[in-house]
Amino acid sequence: MKKIEAIIRPTKFEELKAALEKIGVRGMTVYDVRGRGLQGAEKQYYRGQEHSIDLFPKIKLEIVCQDESVENIISQILKICKSGKKGDGKIFVYPVERIIRISTREEGGAAL
């Protein structure tokens, strides 16, 4: 089992959610985060003082899935979220040891 974390532009989220639903991926957990990578800074002003904004609002999606689904999900994310510009985001994959569905106590694949 793997956990895919995708950090994406908020404006792509609705489209990605719909695309994932089409390939049968419904379960996910979503976070409001701030992030920075190569994306350039915007400026902000307070009483004449300049401040640079170097953390941008991003959405992080977390999807736990079977090993074999990983490729498919990643390719959907790339398809929808890639504009080619800096700030498109990143995908990370992590190992998961155990999954339990609370409502049924099912474990492993059955719990997905």
Add this chain to the structure above:
Amino acid sequence: MKKIEAIIRPTKFEELKAALEKIGVRGMTVYDVRGRGLQGAEKQYYRGQEHSIDLFPKIKLEIVCQDESVENIISQILKICKSGKKGDGKIFVYPVERIIRISTREEGGAAL
């Protein structure tokens, strides 16, 4: 060392926190997240347009613990958070490689 992530209903959080405290689990990090799984959608309206709400407010608890505490914690979570209805949430377990307490630089079990 393991990390337990539990995504639960916000209304169960207080009770769970109290129950975990009783079994000596005090350290935790908590996130406001939105999630979806099997739970059905609510409807929302804006100027006559219908929108379905398919992401629900959830609370995510993250508890890093010794391998041997995992079972105990999971069973507490199941005890408190299981209503049997869709939307009760999920538990994930991940491997952790290293832990450091910043205030003392302690590492590993001592840092918990």
Add this chain to the structure above:
Amino acid sequence: MKKIEAIIRPTKFEELKAALEKIGVRGMTVYDVRGRGLQGAEKQYYRGQEHSIDLFPKIKLEIVCQDESVENIISQILKICKSGKKGDGKIFVYPVERIIRISTREEGGAAL
């Protein structure tokens, strides 16, 4: 590849961000979280009823990096965020299996 998660005091964040930038660590994802550990509770009052606040606002930084950068980053975090008092926070290190930069489809080290 590793993921470093540091849970720190919000007031240390700006300083840490600047320090990390100096050692060339720019990419990061940041979360608003609430946490508890050994830090003592504050009191809150509502219409004469006392409530104890036992979850404190914290900032969680997530930095994915090459294995060899881990030590350097951790030592920066310790340098800046350690006041020696309870509530300074924790650092966790996790294994990462895969990294992809969405904008270029680069993988692995190149994606950092």
Add this chain to the structure above:
Amino acid sequence: MKTKFKWITLLITLAISVPGLPVMAAAADAPAIDTGDTAFIIVCAALVMIMTPGLALFYGGMVRKKNVLGTIMQSFAAMALVSVQWVLIGYTLGFGTDIGHLIGNLQWLGMSGVGIDPNPDYSATIPQSVFAVFQLMFAIITVALISGSFAERMRFPIFIAFVLLWTTLVYDPLAHWVWGVNGWLRNLGALDFAGGTVVHISSGVSGLVACLFLGRRREEGFDAMMPHNLPMTMLGAALLWFGWFGFNAGSALGANGLAGHAFLVTNTCAAVGALSWVGAEWLHHGKPTALGFASGLVAGLVAITPAAGFVSPASSILMGIIVGPLCYYAVSHLKSKFGYDDTLDAFGIHGVGGIFGALATGVLATTAVNPAGVDGLLFGNPHQLLVQLIAVVAAVAFAATATFVILNVLSMFASLRISEDAEEIGLDITQHGEDAYSYMEISSAQR
């Protein structure tokens, strides 16, 4: 569709016939209208009007974020519903020619005949339409106040029905008893300058009955359920304070010395109430809270309401000193002792503060302040305290009984409370299909 058209036809007929009445015909020989008084009461009506949105924010800030729109909507719905009810029937029930000392007749049904001529029974120097809208604003806020007691759990359709029934069956008669010419409490000599009994006792007590009838919130007792937005509550309190000047000073029904006096003692009692509440909690648990300040402020305003035209500045200070700790005790001790879930303390503040204010008026009233008033106990007239007590008991008994009956009848037709699931999800989504805030980047709604 068909019945809808009938309705419209009916209304068109009304629209034709009503203005046929000589609304302004008598304009020429009307008693002298004073522009200063008229300007004053029109503006005061607007000031009292803004109190209900103020209340919506005061209450809205205190609930959890999933219930904020539902809470705000209760106040706003009261504004719209009572506005229509008042024009159709409420005003004439309250202020029409007396029937049996209990209720007004229907002479002003649909505002027919309520025009620019003053109604010297109530206000000789302003158009009756101005008097009517000024009084309307009092009717609105009264029923809105009650909603604080059963916040976070009533079904919206039930709330609508409750508002219409309560304002017609409780507020209108009570207003007539106390303020209507020949109303029995007025004849008895009960003093209620700006509505301590009519507005605050009635709403507070009805709130208590309603929250007992509906029962506690399901999450109550375990969750902390802290206010989700205290600055909103502070803004609401500020609008209440602001509008209350129209409420109390405007109750002089003219721009005169009595209005100025009422303004002064209103502000003073509000200020002292805020300080004395904060002082009480400071002594009790060591922290002077912002919500305590706002609550004490409102408690002070409630207490001075019946007294504003009758007591001296020094008395207003005294009343403020007492009412703060008194209401603080009610919300922090009485409530948990008796275990009722008066969510936002409509009873604890308006009920308790209103009863205190009505009785204190019987003690502290003095003709030195208002020759048209009477003296209270402290000025040699113990009888007045008795009269006030009778008025309080009558208002409490009537409001409690009627509210109980109304809720009982409603509960025969439908469930009053939202379901357990709905309580978890909140009023906003379940009753109104809306989410109050979208502060997150994640939009939970989908096109």
Add this chain to the structure above:
Amino acid sequence: MKTKFKWITLLITLAISVPGLPVMAAAADAPAIDTGDTAFIIVCAALVMIMTPGLALFYGGMVRKKNVLGTIMQSFAAMALVSVQWVLIGYTLGFGTDIGHLIGNLQWLGMSGVGIDPNPDYSATIPQSVFAVFQLMFAIITVALISGSFAERMRFPIFIAFVLLWTTLVYDPLAHWVWGVNGWLRNLGALDFAGGTVVHISSGVSGLVACLFLGRRREEGFDAMMPHNLPMTMLGAALLWFGWFGFNAGSALGANGLAGHAFLVTNTCAAVGALSWVGAEWLHHGKPTALGFASGLVAGLVAITPAAGFVSPASSILMGIIVGPLCYYAVSHLKSKFGYDDTLDAFGIHGVGGIFGALATGVLATTAVNPAGVDGLLFGNPHQLLVQLIAVVAAVAFAATATFVILNVLSMFASLRISEDAEEIGLDITQHGEDAYSYMEISSAQR
């Protein structure tokens, strides 16, 4: 720098010369000023003024959080820009001595000569300066209303230019046509008590043209784009309701029975509009929304605006019953049918509601309410409906054409819209360099 100094010198000269005019010279032999009327209109001016911040919140709560300051700033900028334009030239264009029934002359340029003497052409009992500031507040809100149609996408410098051009080229002439002595629509006998045509039709229609001209928001159609803060919108609606009493009752220009009447029907129509909108959506999709309530409330206020001094309370109920569902239909069906992106429904509510109100005035007006008015269709005078229709058509045609020309001209000099990237990031950061909220612990800004 040099030119800046010239400016300042020029202004100093003005500062010297203007007061040299006998602004108050005639104080002694001025027609009698009534303190009650004056108090009333000054306060009404303040009430109308607070409507525009109310609008800022009403609109601001509906946009996404990244655009809230940009949206609020459009209303605030309108306040400042029109305040200056009005003093310099707007007032005299609107209310100066008539030229060709189309526009006022420049007699009151820079407010010279506008002092304590009443201008009996418009208001014989209050200082002309009071009349001028009261009217100013109407000019402000009109142009601010338009901003709802193109919210979330106009560049701020363009907005500034648009406001100045539109208020001068559209509002001022239109105000003169309808209200100015010898204005052609006034001469024709068009009824517009408080600005249904001048304020609401003009702004609503201009908004429609503007949103068509600018095109849809880029994210529109996919994203849900839900309101980010509905309690803010409710507060804004409350301030609009509150200030609207100054708008409509104040349009009686005195503290008299007509003002009282206007207050009463204004409140009634607002209440009924809110209920009928909520009722329509309840029937339609099953949920009575808070935003629907607020929208219906505003629709009711818009509809009654031209009629407030001419129709009976029963007629105001009828108007409210119709305008709610009508505007609901416009925003929920018409808009998606025709596919224009009238972001916050300035056209759907002010345009549609305003046109309805103007025509309904032609049907329901009655001299029984206001002997100085005229009868409408229902009271035997079909001619009045025709007159209202002409006024509506004229206002629609004029506002639409002029807005189109203004935007066309502006688009020759610069792009009207923000870039795609800027739309993603939001108006707040890109146009104003600010982030509305810092609720997170993480400060995204860095010193």
Add this chain to the structure above:
Amino acid sequence: MKTKFKWITLLITLAISVPGLPVMAAAADAPAIDTGDTAFIIVCAALVMIMTPGLALFYGGMVRKKNVLGTIMQSFAAMALVSVQWVLIGYTLGFGTDIGHLIGNLQWLGMSGVGIDPNPDYSATIPQSVFAVFQLMFAIITVALISGSFAERMRFPIFIAFVLLWTTLVYDPLAHWVWGVNGWLRNLGALDFAGGTVVHISSGVSGLVACLFLGRRREEGFDAMMPHNLPMTMLGAALLWFGWFGFNAGSALGANGLAGHAFLVTNTCAAVGALSWVGAEWLHHGKPTALGFASGLVAGLVAITPAAGFVSPASSILMGIIVGPLCYYAVSHLKSKFGYDDTLDAFGIHGVGGIFGALATGVLATTAVNPAGVDGLLFGNPHQLLVQLIAVVAAVAFAATATFVILNVLSMFASLRISEDAEEIGLDITQHGEDAYSYMEISSAQR
């Protein structure tokens, strides 16, 4: 407990005795009260009252979210504390019969004798109680303004003591000097129509002294410390603008041409100040900010305050053009240059803007606007500028010295500042035991 009872007994005695005074005895032979003027000033008092909650929001939006309640509470606490102080002693110190040109005597202690009779020394057509409450609202906001300078770091008990001492020892005398019959600055001929010197200079300068005395915030200099809620600040600015009409127009103390004129120039200068500030920052760093707009607006209002009854509309434009960039320079350059931590720029806006306004009044005042005023430098009377300068220097010196002494004395008894830990956690939790917002699902509080 025992001492508490003594207190209450004392107050009851007061309550008995005070109304015994013939407050209204002379009602019959009172000088003619004008209902229009009375209506106006009562409403203006309410308008000025709402300014302080407006200020609470204006300031509250600018601080970090952990300090918002603490900041709001400072303004609200000032309202309550000064309301009581004024009734007990403040009014009589400011407006009682002059003692040595420096202070009023105690004739109106506890408002005894302040009733419906006008006090022709100040206002011949309204009840003295109305004059007293109108003036009270000025006293409230003045001390609340100071809190902007030391926001986010003062202990609440110290703030309470500071308010009581400062309003008694600084505001009351200064009001007497400038406005009291026989006050030395009034005798000198200093012009201060609505409180430029008394309110703005005094508060701004005291703020500067206080923030220097307390020192910088500990986190300042590293963290960005951005405003947590700018829409809240905009709403606050709108309420300030709205209420300021009561402040300036009401200072005519009657509903007359002068009030209308003051309204006009107040609005104009506010508008121009907003535009010129925004223009200055646009030139400086390229972005017109919402906070800049709000700040410039307030700067314009501050500048016109002393001048509102004395200068022409053109002059008000000129003043607005200058004051925006001037105050912008003060907050963006002067502050960082001299390194004081005037958190919310009470000095930069009220101090600098107030001094500018007072001097500009000496330049631009003209009897063409107000025959009861005097001419300024530009109208051939350079002496007036000198008089204004003396008033400014006197106010600055007096306020600065007295504030320094007050803080010094207070610091002997207790620490003025919250601890370093408390600064990290915030005023809300540490001073008031409250969390302003619970927007998260996670409730941090536990039952």
